[in-house]
Amino acid sequence: MTSVQLLYLIIGIVVADYIFDQSLDFLNLKSSKSELPQKLTGLYKPEQYAKSQNYLKTQSRFSFITTAFSLSLSLLVLIFGGFGWLENSISTYISDPIVLSLAFFGSLFILSDILNLPFQLYSTFVIEEKFGFNKTSAKTFVMDKLKGYLIGIIIGGLLGYSLLWLIFELQQQFWWTALIVIAAFSLFMNVFYTSLLLPLFNKLRPLEEGSLKEQIKAYAKKVDFPLDSIFVIDGSKRSSKANAFFSGMGKKKKIVLYDTLIENHTEEELVAVLAHEVGHFKKKHIVLSMIISFGQMALMLYLLSWLIFNEELSAALGAQALSVPINLIAFGLLYTPISKLTGILMNMLSRKNEYEADAYASLTYEASPLKSALKKLSVDNLSNLTPHPTYVFVNYSHPTLLQRLEAMDKLAI
Numbered sequence: 001m002t003s004v005q006l007l008y009l010i011i012g013i014v015v016a017d018y019i020f021d022q023s024l025d026f027l028n029l030k031s032s033k034s035e036l037p038q039k040l041t042g043l044y045k046p047e048q049y050a051k052s053q054n055y056l057k058t059q060s061r062f063s064f065i066t067t068a069f070s071l072s073l074s075l076l077v078l079i080f081g082g083f084g085w086l087e088n089s090i091s092t093y094i095s096d097p098i099v100l101s102l103a104f105f106g107s108l109f110i111l112s113d114i115l116n117l118p119f120q121l122y123s124t125f126v127i128e129e130k131f132g133f134n135k136t137s138a139k140t141f142v143m144d145k146l147k148g149y150l151i152g153i154i155i156g157g158l159l160g161y162s163l164l165w166l167i168f169e170l171q172q173q174f175w176w177t178a179l180i181v182i183a184a185f186s187l188f189m190n191v192f193y194t195s196l197l198l199p200l201f202n203k204l205r206p207l208e209e210g211s212l213k214e215q216i217k218a219y220a221k222k223v224d225f226p227l228d229s230i231f232v233i234d235g236s237k238r239s240s241k242a243n244a245f246f247s248g249m250g251k252k253k254k255i256v257l258y259d260t261l262i263e264n265h266t267e268e269e270l271v272a273v274l275a276h277e278v279g280h281f282k283k284k285h286i287v288l289s290m291i292i293s294f295g296q297m298a299l300m301l302y303l304l305s306w307l308i309f310n311e312e313l314s315a316a317l318g319a320q321a322l323s324v325p326i327n328l329i330a331f332g333l334l335y336t337p338i339s340k341l342t343g344i345l346m347n348m349l350s351r352k353n354e355y356e357a358d359a360y361a362s363l364t365y366e367a368s369p370l371k372s373a374l375k376k377l378s379v380d381n382l383s384n385l386t387p388h389p390t391y392v393f394v395n396y397s398h399p400t401l402l403q404r405l406e407a408m409d410k411l412a413i
């Protein structure tokens with residue numbers, strides 16, 4: 001293909017992706033019903049339900065504006081060869097190809113972050129604030145940004161430097177060594193996320209002695225779950241939305257509970273939520289999804305190795321000669337349809353796993369506190385109770401509340 005044809009192809013993909021996402025958003029918004037599904041009547045008070053629908057509308061409208069903005073920006077940059085221009089400008093100051101590539105990605109990141117800043121501010125301090133979710137202070141927002149930049153420079157710099165070095169040294173053969181580096185890095189992050197990265201953003205404290213801790217321990221013992229420690233994290237510092245997860249590999253598992261979750265749930269509900277998480281572990285969902293992402297990464301890097309040294313591709317984005325960083329961007333855009341497809345497949349698998357984890361919690365603990373916890377979480381987060389099935393199929397990593405409740409009811413029969 002010539003560089004002009006490649007540019008048209010890339011623009012076609014960007015526009016098609018935009019239309020695809022927007023149509024789904026539109027379908028989803030239209031399927032929002034003013035009546036609650038029968039099984040969920042009584043879950044919301046009428047004014048609460050109206051609020052949840054208003055939340056969906058506000059978010060959809062906001063995302064319509066942000067995506068239209070980023071589409072226009074992408075098209076302008078593509079049509080006027082903005083990527084080539086940026087790389088060319090930096091190359092007058094930096095000649096080392098690896099440092100040049102890092103500077104190129106760094107500048108792109110900073111530029112896009114500055115352009116996105118008004119939207120981030122509006123989302124956090126206007127929308128989330130209006131619906132009562134926002135707990136982020138201006139200070140926390142600024143500190144998060146600074147820490148994010150610092151971590152981006154350290155981790156992005158180290159990982160980026162290693163990967164670019166492999167590309168320039170090994171040429172087309174880089175892909176399998178890069179795969180090993182990325183796999184080792186994600187394993188490292190998985191092990192040390194809770195102990196290294198999370199404390200930079202949140203305060204973690206051990207769960208105090210008491211009946212909740214006793215109940216969690218008793219459950220872990222009953223199902224033979226290798227529980228190491230239980231932490232409470234100050235999620236309330238940023239948002240009233242709640243969560244729970246566990247991390248760590250092998251024999252040492254750390255459970256992390258959001259303070260917002262503890263606040264609004266009974267001890268039985270909290271144990272049931274953890275039983276669901278334990279279900280993911282016991283059913284090997286976590287290992288399986290790591291293996292699958294490894295396979296996806298292998299496919300992506302292999303395909304990348306065929307295009308990374310393609311001169312036409314660089315020219316398509318406005319570079320004057322072969323450019324590795326520009327080809328990385330071009331590849332990312334060309335890869336969109338494949339990542340969309342793998343994303344849908346991953347969501348299908350994830351929804352199946354959610355049912356399995358719910359079933360595990362129902363069998364090893366109890367269904368009713370899990371059901372009431374899921375209902376509470378839906379109400380507190382103003383979740384959309386009637387999303388469009390196609391939207392769910394493409395975008396939902398979890399089944400809808402109604403689907404999960406119905407699946408658990410079937411178990412009981």
Ligand SMILES: [Zn+2]
Nearest residue numbers: 276280354357
């Ligand atoms: Zn789950």
